[in-house]
Amino acid sequence: MKKLLSILTTILIGSTIPTAVIACGSENPSNDVDPAPETNEVDSYNETLNTFKKEVSEIINKNIKLASQSWFENDDGNKNFSFFKKNNYSSYFTNYVQNKTNNTNLTDIFNINSDNKTNYFNDLKLKTNYNKIKEEVEALKSKSEYDILLSDVTNIITIDESLADTEGDVSKLSIYESKNSESVNKDGYILNTIANFNFSIKYKNADNTNVTNFNQRSTLNYTLTTYKGLAEGISDKSKSIKWNYLQKDLNNENNDGYLDLSSINKESESDDKFVKNSSKIKETLKNKFNDPLKAIIEELNKSLESLGELKDFIKFSPKNENDNSFNFEDLNDSNLWDYKVEPSVSNYSWKNNRTGWNDDSFLNGSELYKSIMFNKGEGNSSLDNYLSDNIKNWSNTFVKNVLESEADSQILENETVKSNLKKLLSIKFLSLSNIQLKIGDFTKDMNELKIGYGSTVDITESLDNLTNESRTYKSIKQNIKNGLNQFSEIFKLEDSYTSPSQNTSLFTVKSDNEFFWNNANNIHNTNDLSNFFSLNKNETDFIKKRKKIIDEGNQSNFEFNFSPSGGNVPSLGYNDTGLQMTRPWSGMPYIDINIKLDFLNLNFRTDQIYSQGGKYRTFTYIWKS
Secondary structure, eight states: OOOOOEOOOOEEEEOOOOEEEEEOOSSSSOOOOOOOOOOOOOHHHHHHHHHHHHHHHHHHHHHHHHHGGGSEEEESSSSSSSOOOGGGGGGGSSSOOSEEEEEEHHHHHHHHHHHHHHHHHHHHHHTTTTTHHHHHHGGGGSSGEEEEHHOOOOOEEEEEEEEOBBBTTTTTEEEEEESSSGGGGGGGGEEEEEEEEEEEEEETTSSSEEEEEEEEEEEEEEEEOTTTTHHHHHHHHHHHHTTTTTTSSSTSOOOOSSSHHHTTTTTTSSSSSOOOOOHHHHHHHHOOOOOOOOHHHHHEEEEEEGGGGGGGEEEEEEOOOTSBBOOGGOOOOTTSOSSEOOOEEEESSSSSSSOOOTTTTTTHHHHHHHHHHHHOOOTTTHHHHHHHHHHHHHHHHHHHHHHHHHOOHHTTTTTHHHHHHTTTTTTEEEEEETTEEEEEEEEEEETEEEEEEEEETTOOOTTTTTOOTTTHHHHHHHHHHHHHHHHHHHHHHEOOOOOTTTTOOOOEEEOHHHHHHHHGGGOOBHHHHHHHHTTSSSSHHHHHHHIIIIITTOOOOEEEEEEEEEGOOEEEEEETTEEEEESOOOOOOOOEEEEEEEEEEEEEESSSEEETTTOSSOOOOOOOO
């Protein structure tokens, strides 16, 4: 009979560490397993460190984004600044001149007086929400999974009081002060500073002997002015520009606030209308948008009329008359969208009966497990049920994230904005790259001005009331199936074989799957197993196969991970009969298998095969089929 290779998982008496095992058919189990490393604590440490770095980065980016909303301010004299004090400005320059723009590098200012550097970084901390960042990062110590990194570590995050400049990207300060002009109303100043700096984050090294650190680079782009009404006017107008498209009815054919993915993909007969190619998106944007540069500049200058005499002294203008508003060339696969409708994790048990654990948040997922793992979705409604239960929630989370991060109180109450966001699958707030503010001979690039737009499969459909026949629903479902089809072609997993004694495996891999079995000798633990199935190896064959899932499956994301209970990383070894445990383990009631695609995020909890009758398995069951 045809030999099948089975992925098995088991627990053996003598340890608290779990495992997943892959085996091939044989009537007599063999104990001759190639030696492999013991539980890979380094891999476990690195995985925790990467998770920690990601979480810290998200905290920093979130708070910097919020802080940047007040990076163009009026100097009302009541700010608790040390460096940004008008009486100190002339001391920062060798030859400070009024009615002219004074430019210098921050390094030169710091070299004049060491207090200048201390005072500058004190003010930088105020304008970057540093105390809030520090509070949220320090709170990570309460997570037990980070004990290996943060136990006894104090002051986890600090800001380095040294500039993080690179060639061609130098921190600087520019000040223009008008004095004794023909009108006292035109007297005042405007200051702009750009500073590159590092957050330094401390953690313990892998052997717990020293505290080390990693850096995250960030940039402050801060403007302060005493020209009355200028900061307030720019703030109000920037909000109006930002939501210009999205606060108007997107069903209006004259609204350029969205990309119709179905039109971009109109030549495709597939229900999957999603476009992942940044080049195609950029080309569509160039052709679609009626360039708003002239109209926006007119609106900005019109808003200056409230400034009285200053309106003739302060102007907005294009940096280059021949360029349009947007620099679409800066868009790439990594920054194409700021926000996307993404699936949150859904928990399922792989069998309807549960052994060794109980958690009501896990739904029964027997049919869905077969549909996803073995591409056996035809004839059952499990995938439809999954989508029907979750798409609305994904959309609500997407809308919430956009509004909390980008909207002011007025937009938060705008029902048209909320209605529009529910129709969109992604959003980008793109900088207007060709507008500058001019005051005398002072110029400032107004990159903080942005305009928002989104993408949709069908602008008439809202994600909170899709049906199985909706174009958006069909596109999401087909996108999942396209990704799973490519996964199935690569790994060719089959349903597990059940022996007469009910020793069920997770799934089987055919003996002719050379890709898997040629690499099995390099799979030493469940982390390696995750990296293998996620195709996360920098080798030609892995890169090619991952590209197949991403490109031919029309995905931006793909992950396939094994997470044994207890957070442990058991060792595996390979011999002629398959991939097996290298020594006995115990104390593992389950292994979670997490699978992610663009619209799929499933966590299957697998059990039963690790213990039987209350006893842990003592060896891996291997059989012929």
